Amino acid sequence: MINKIDVAKEFSARPYGRYRDDGEFSAQRFREEFLLPAFEQGLPFLVDLSGSNRYGSSFLEEAFGGLIRDGITQEQLGLMEIKHELLPSIPLEAKEYIEQAISANDN
Amino acid sequence: MKKITLDTILQHERQAIDREKRRRRLRGENRSTQEASNNDFYAQISNRNTVTFDERCEFTNSNINATLEPILSLRSKVESGEKVVLDFSKTVYCSAIFVVYLFSEIELLMNQYGQNTIDLNLYTLPDKLKRLFKGIGLLQLIKTRVSDNTSRRFLPVTRGINDQQLDDIISFVIDQARFKTDLSDQQRARVELLTSSAISEAMLNVQYHAYPTSEIDRYWWIMAAIIDGDLYIALCDRGVGIPSTLPYSSWWEQIMGALPINDDAQMIAAAMKYTRSSVIGKRGRGKGTRDIQKLVLEHKKGLLTIVSGKGLYRLNGAPYEEDRREEHFPLLYDISGTAINWRIPLED
Numbered sequence: 001m002i003n004k005i006d007v008a009k010e011f012s013a014r015p016y017g018r019y020r021d022d023g024e025f026s027a028q029r030f031r032e033e034f035l036l037p038a039f040e041q042g043l044p045f046l047v048d049l050s051g052s053n054r055y056g057s058s059f060l061e062e063a064f065g066g067l068i069r070d071g072i073t074q075e076q077l078g079l080m081e082i083k084h085e086l087l088p089s090i091p092l093e094a095k096e097y098i099e100q101a102i103s104a105n106d107n
Numbered sequence: 108m109k110k111i112t113l114d115t116i117l118q119h120e121r122q123a124i125d126r127e128k129r130r131r132r133l134r135g136e137n138r139s140t141q142e143a144s145n146n147d148f149y150a151q152i153s154n155r156n157t158v159t160f161d162e163r164c165e166f167t168n169s170n171i172n173a174t175l176e177p178i179l180s181l182r183s184k185v186e187s188g189e190k191v192v193l194d195f196s197k198t199v200y201c202s203a204i205f206v207v208y209l210f211s212e213i214e215l216l217m218n219q220y221g222q223n224t225i226d227l228n229l230y231t232l233p234d235k236l237k238r239l240f241k242g243i244g245l246l247q248l249i250k251t252r253v254s255d256n257t258s259r260r261f262l263p264v265t266r267g268i269n270d271q272q273l274d275d276i277i278s279f280v281i282d283q284a285r286f287k288t289d290l291s292d293q294q295r296a297r298v299e300l301l302t303s304s305a306i307s308e309a310m311l312n313v314q315y316h317a318y319p320t321s322e323i324d325r326y327w328w329i330m331a332a333i334i335d336g337d338l339y340i341a342l343c344d345r346g347v348g349i350p351s352t353l354p355y356s357s358w359w360e361q362i363m364g365a366l367p368i369n370d371d372a373q374m375i376a377a378a379m380k381y382t383r384s385s386v387i388g389k390r391g392r393g394k395g396t397r398d399i400q401k402l403v404l405e406h407k408k409g410l411l412t413i414v415s416g417k418g419l420y421r422l423n424g425a426p427y428e429e430d431r432r433e434e435h436f437p438l439l440y441d442i443s444g445t446a447i448n449w450r451i452p453l454e455d
Binding site for chain 1: 269270273274277292293296297299300303304307308311314394395397398
């Protein structure tokens with residue numbers, strides 16, 4: 001069975017901000033405490049964003065675009081699947097930020 | 108302190124004015140009694156100077172300068188040690204963005220110069236404004252003994268420093284939206300996403316940019332209200348203003364040279380246009396500005412108003428670019444901060 005990170009249950013239904021200084025449930029904390037450890041295991045995993053509808057652009061960019069800045073490779077990104085039951089625009093936006101971070105990295 | 112109703116306070120003030128009128132009549136001051144308005148009486152018996160607000164207090168191109176003048180006068184008088192009474196007897200309309208800005212100004216002045224420096228003439232305050240001022244908590248700020256708001260149509264102004272109160276605002280918006288129309292789970296989720304991302308990104312902008320030299324007091328003030336079937340959410344800060352911070356943005360140099368930028372209003376408009384349409388710099392800064400616009404862009408009749416520094420910007424929302432309308436106007440006065448208002452129709 002694929003590993004799953006249920007963001008609303010395991011992290012917070014009220015994610016807010018980019019950096020740890022911004023608040024308790026920041027993107028930086030989510031990336032460092034949930035996403036990066038999941039990549040370290042080297043197994044496929046699902047990031048389930050359902051259960052919260054409060055993902056601002058800053059949070060999504062820092063959580064997912066920040067993976068590239070932290071050195072996650074495109075090959076590793078293949079391990080991660082992102083979904084939101086009600087709002088598919090949210091995983092699409094997260095993927096857009098990953099693409100933009102890759103593009104910025106290449107330049 | 109025991110809270111009492113607005114009517115009781117009003118009754119006390121009316122009695123005080125009537126007593127003063129009787130006293131003057133007995134002293135043979137009939138002529139001045141007839142000529143003096145109730146407003147003058149209130150100022151005289153409370154030994155205060157009056158600041159009179161305009162007929163329409165709103166941040167629109169035609170009225171913003173006349174709306175700001177009494178606020179500047181209020182600040183100037185309080186700073187010079189005068190006690191002031193606010194007079195809204197001529198006012199027929201106050202916009203949400205104006206009242207949240209006024210609230211922030213009064214709270215800052217009271218914190219610095221004392222609670223007793225500012226009073227409000229309830230006697231001549233129109234009934235519609237009494238309901239509004241009570242609903243958003245302005246009466247309770249000035250007249251500390253007035254009992255709290257119980258209206259479902261208003262979420263009182265609150266002051267905060269991060270995402271505090273976001274839950275209250277979102278719940279209010281969802282409740283009001285549900286009250287007006289049947290929302291599916293997906294629609295409800297969409298309303299929550301658009302509202303929370305717009306507000307939280309505006310709050311983050313305050314945290315990141317508004318108070319660059321201050322380690323404390325990175326405050327914003329926020330309120331929400333339903334007025335004539337439209338949802339209003341207004342947020343303001345008293346920081347340095349958007350035009351002062353834009354030149355430090357990583358993407359600002361990409362705008363410079365591409366657009367005519369000669370004043371604060373053009374700076375705000377350029378930033379809005381650029382962040383709406385472009386892939387932004389390395390860390391994606393500026394995306395939050397896009398979220399702030401998204402809330403109205405998806406509504407045909409949505410209106411976003413931003414006043415910052417000496418600039419006014421308005422964006423009439425619509426799903427398609429060709430239907431959108433943007434305006435920007437330079438102002439005579441610097442508002443010392445930023446005020447943002449979203450107006451969202453709850454019914455088509």
